[in-house]
Every structure is written in C-alpha cells, then in structure tokens.
Amino acid sequence: DTGVSQDPRHKITKRGQNVTFRCDPISEHNRLYWYRQTLGQGPEFLTYFQNEAQLEKSRLLSDRFSAERPKGSFSTLEIQRTEQGDSAMYLCASSLAGVGGANVLTFGAGSRLTVL
Amino acid sequence: AQKVTQAQTEISVVEKEDVTLDCVYETRDTTYYLFWYKQPPSGELVFLIRRNSFDEQNEISGRYSWNFQKSTSSFNFTITASQVVDSAVYFCALSADGNNRKLIWGLGTSLAVNP
Secondary structure: OOOOEEEOOEEEEOOOOOEEEEEEOOOOOOEEEEEEEOOOOOOEEEEEEEOOEEEEEOOOOOOOEEEEOHHHOOEEEEEOOOOHHHOEEEEEEEEOOOOOOOOOOEEOOOEEEEEO | OOEEEOOOOEEEEEOOOOEEEOOEEEOOOOOOEEEEEEEOOOOOOEEEEEEEOOOOOOEEEOOEEEEEEHHHOEEEEEEOOOOHHHOEEEEEEEEOOOOOOOOEEOOOEEEEEEO
C-alpha cells in the first residue's frame, strides 16, 4: 500500500462549474477525513466517515458540498456551483479507529482547486 | 474553548543551527492528545509525534526532540543541527474529543533552513 492517494492533484475550473475529488485511503483504515487548507492556515475539518457512514460534517460544509464513501473504501468530495472562495487545497486523510485514544492521520498530497 | 497557538509565523536559520518551534494549547479536558505534523513544499502533511496528556516524558527521535510541559500548556519542538531538508511548515495540533474526530490546528510555523 502506497499511502493515501488523491486525484486530481490540481483542478482549475470556472465559477459555477461542478468539481469532484477522489480519495483512496490506506486499505485497512476505516476512518476517512476531508479537510480544506488555504494559504497560511492550518487544515480546517470538513467531514469524516467511519466505514461508509458519514458521522460528522462541519458547519463550513455548505449545501454545495457533498461527500460520499460508498462501500467504505474510496471517497468522493463534490462541490457544486463552485465559487472563487472555494479555491483551496482539499486534503484527505485516513486512520484506523481503535482503542487507545486519538489515532494518527495519514494524509494524501491534496487536491488543489482554483476557481476562476 | 480549545485552541492551539503557534506564535512564530516564520523562522529562518542557517544550516546546523538548533531551532525551537513553540506550541501553546488551551483545553479544559483532562485527557487530550497533542501532535506535530510537518508539511514540506510538496504539500503532504507528515506525522511526526503524538503525545497524550498523561505522559509528560520528553521524547527524542534523532535530531528531533519534544518538550511537553502541562504546567505551561506547551508542547515545543526542537530540531538540533538543522538541515535544508527540514525546511517546511510545521503544525501543532490538539485532539480533545478522545476519538480524534477532528483536530484543532495551529496556524503553523514556516521554517526556512538556509545553506
């Protein structure tokens, strides 16, 4: 397993278009997270899944954002009717839930979105 | 409220210098976890260390060391004999919900190590 993969790495789109990002986590990891990061900021939590269930969504996640994780494997993050404010790096991370408290996240390289 | 403060926005050092990155956190929880992640120019966040609130032992890993002090709510990170490859943004993060559903991140410290 080569880690967490994200696709595409870069996406340039025009305002109003829809975009979709894909994340393939480490295969044995049951938790998957989406974060958004803008320049000079730390990652902002968007949502997370345990297996196929979406357990939490941030208030940052407007109705234009939707995430899925069918069958508890890969995940997609779709942004509809993109706005310039959506321009950011979208990070995916996975972890293995278990005993012992906070687990360590393994991050992908991110998908950079530019909305013109 | 939970918060992580990394007061140093940017640090620039010359290779082989020692450098300390500061992290101060706020939480009312008695059980919590602290992390350091490194984000090199390639963009991928890389895990460095996790420390739980009950373990105040300092840790050393090669040129990296961490000083956890609950009395001052600090979890500082020192790089000894810095190298150009250490150039990156370093983030300190706090997890106080036990399940790590989300981390609270500092704004990061950008470290430039110059030859």
